[in-house]
Amino acid sequence: MDEANTDVIQGTLDMLILKTLSLEPMHGFGVARRIEQVSKGVFKVNPGSLMTAFQRLERLGWLDAEWKQTENARKAKYYSLTRAGRKQLDVETTTWNRRVSAIARLLKAEA
């Protein structure tokens, strides 16, 4: 366990899941691992929160779920992005970028 691990920033988990799934359909652990890897271990995803988020996103119509065989021949629930999900990802990315640049500007001005 890396001490540098932190929880995902409040409110960004949905976006991270959508982004991860925009590349290819994945099962739950796959998403968790990908987020951890790509963030170079900065973000640690709690499994309960992740699965709750899956259920929520699925009900919002942004994800589809399907039980499929994994590469090591076990059944797993694979999630994929729907068209609505893709649109939502765009919306959330834009919003996020706007916020980040705003915060960045603020921090610069402070300095």
Added chain:
Amino acid sequence: MSLWRRLRDGLRVLAKRQSADSAVDEEARHFLEEMTADFEARGMTAGEARRAAQMQMGSVVAVREQVRESGWEHALWSLWSDTRYALRRLSRSAGFSITAVVTLSLGIGATAAIFGVMESVLLRPLPYPESDRLVALVHRAPGINLEYLRMSPSLYFTYREEARVFEDLAIWNGGRATVTGMGEPEEARTLFVTHEFLRVLRVQPAMGRGFTPTDGAPGAARTVILSDEYGNRRFGSASSALGRHIVVDGNPHEIIGVLPADFEFLDEPVSLVIPRRLRREEEVLIAFSEDGIARLKPGVTLEQANADVARCLPLAPTKFPLNRGFAANAFADARIAPGLRTLKDQLIGDSGRTLWVLMGAVSLLLLIACANVANLLLVRADARQRELAVRVALGAGWMRIARELLLESVMLALGGGTVGLALCFIAIEVLKGSAFTSLPRLQSVSVDFWTLALTAGVALGCGILFGLIPVWRYARPAAAGVAARWATESRERRRTRTLLVASQVALATVLLVSSGLMLRTFQSLRRVDPGFTHPDQVQAVRVSIPSSLLSDSMLVFRTQEAVLRKFEALAGVTAVSITSSPPMEGTARNPLLVADHDYGEGNLPPVRSMRDVSPGFPASIGGRLIAGRDLSWTDLHSHARVCLISENLARELWSSPQAALGKRVRRNLREDWAEVVGVLGDIRDDGLQNAAPKMVYWPLLRSRHVDLLIRTPRAGSASFVQELRQALASVNANLPLANIRTLETYYRQSLARASFALTLLGIAGGMALLMGVVGIYGVIAYSVSRRRRDIGIRIALGASAKGVTQLFLREGFLVAGAGAGVGITAALVLTRWMHSLLHGVSAADPATYLLASAALIAAAIIASWLPARRAARIDPMETLRAE
């Protein structure tokens, strides 16, 4: 789209909770395995990897719970499980639950039933389109002291020609017609109407056509519209009746239409509707024996309509000739004024007041029931005090505990509501079946949507109301802390309970006082001398002789006399008479001129009630002949100008019955003076609660529709009626025997309102008393159980058993006394609304108040004596050891 998905997925989870849970489990388990595999791939041993993965993930069950709680269905699920928990807890204490449910069901059921009646009778609109525009054409005539004057054909034409506020108007008259030519002659209830009648109501015949102006034209072919029931009964089916002819009052009428099956009109029984054939040129000014209805133009108010009618009234004398023999300014002197009212008000009359009083009574009962159950719940919550305190200490939120307590009370209330609804259905059926009610529209009373909605609302409201009291005590944010310290029996809580019981007693006092007042009213009405005796032994039957059967009026009288002789000869008959109207069934009213009284130039003499009778009238009803003699058959046969008057009229005019004999009176200037030959005891013709009208009895000569009054112990029996029918047929086979009843029927009807209110208030009062007693018993018993140690010490220190008993008796007495005190004050204010129901007793009758509160306090003392005695028997050693 997504809302739909959320709903669908949630429902799916609810429907298949097991499989939904196992899917989540499966996913979580797979997650765990993948993570383990991942750790292994990074070089851990299998055991290490598993442990690490489990540590990171937590238990599968926890994950499942987390996922589960995120959906909306979870809230529903937990509510459901809390509900089940509440039900389980309630079923474990069945005694408490049943008591609460029964108490509530009585309160809710009574409220729902009375509301159902009120809704159907008072609030529901009449069954015609835009019925709020329908008005009854009613007048007042202060000049001749008449508060209620009906319609005349002259005014019908006047309004039709002059009034600007009516869209349509009609006059009608409810009566009877004789139908012959189809088996036994039969008297059919008939509405005689002008041709606009159905159009005013906007009622279309279910079959055939309505009336047109032609149907009302004199000389046109006679037509009739049948009720659905009559068509079915006489012709097998309504449709086969259409186009056929029936003989009504001796004339063939073509059946042109059949009314809808659900047609109703002002509670009038209707078999036939026959168009009036008025001749405008033959009408005279004063003939107020019609009823009128009209439909107002849209947007016209009652005030505007009254104003317009007031404008039209003076025009009538310019259009129609004054009746012969009437004083020239009779019409103007009567000072006829409009008194229009909505058709619904006309139908409801003053029964609204009775219903409002009853509604008030059952609302009080419901409050008492709620207070009772709130008290039970408080005791229950007290017993759970430790459990609640522990839960609060373990971190249960007050919201959660509040929800639990509320759910419990709401469950009880819903149970009470359900049972109450069943009671309400039964009560309404009983009410509709009982003949003693005089309510209008009674047969249309039903439990409808509004009643159901009110019952549900009241039940929920009660549940929350009395559920909030324990919540307030135990589960509000601040109280949770107090409960956690579970102090000994707090003074505050006891005060709440005592307050609840005292208010119960107060409410019960109000109900007992009002039922007491009603009882006194009923007694006083029973004591009123109606002017006749043993009404159950007087058989009344109606015999109508249509002019088509016998045109000569002298022959009509001879036939009536022949029928009377036949009836007299029947076994067991002691007296028979003929009258234009039996006692209590309404009389004609006309001005009476008195020979030695001058009412001033141009002034109309006052209106008196009038009735045509044959000799033997006093004997047949068991009335008293106070002075002079009865009419004789010789008087009738010789057309002697004689009459009888009532005692109160004699006293008014000549101050004593004896002095009235030989005095002369007449109805109008055309006829000769008639001599008063006898004075009869007053008859309460306008109902027992109203003063007896001043009455003149004229020798029966001209009436075609008469009632025969037959005094016999056999009255009302089927065999006797059969004999009457045969006797009538032996005189004339074409005469029907109609409207068969005893005098008792009308006597009872006159008591109906009082007995209806008395019965219902009595039931409410009885239940209130019972609940009050149970409430006091509960509080004292609980107080005893909480103070066992205290009592034990007192007894150990030498307190006598009597002293201990008195301690609790005093407590019960104080609670009841305080409650009764408040109740009496409230009753003094509230019973003022009962004023119109009372007779012979004041709304502030001291005896009733004294008795009601004495009864309550006595009951309270008995209720507290039982637990108090138990307190006195407490063994001090036992209680001290137990601590």
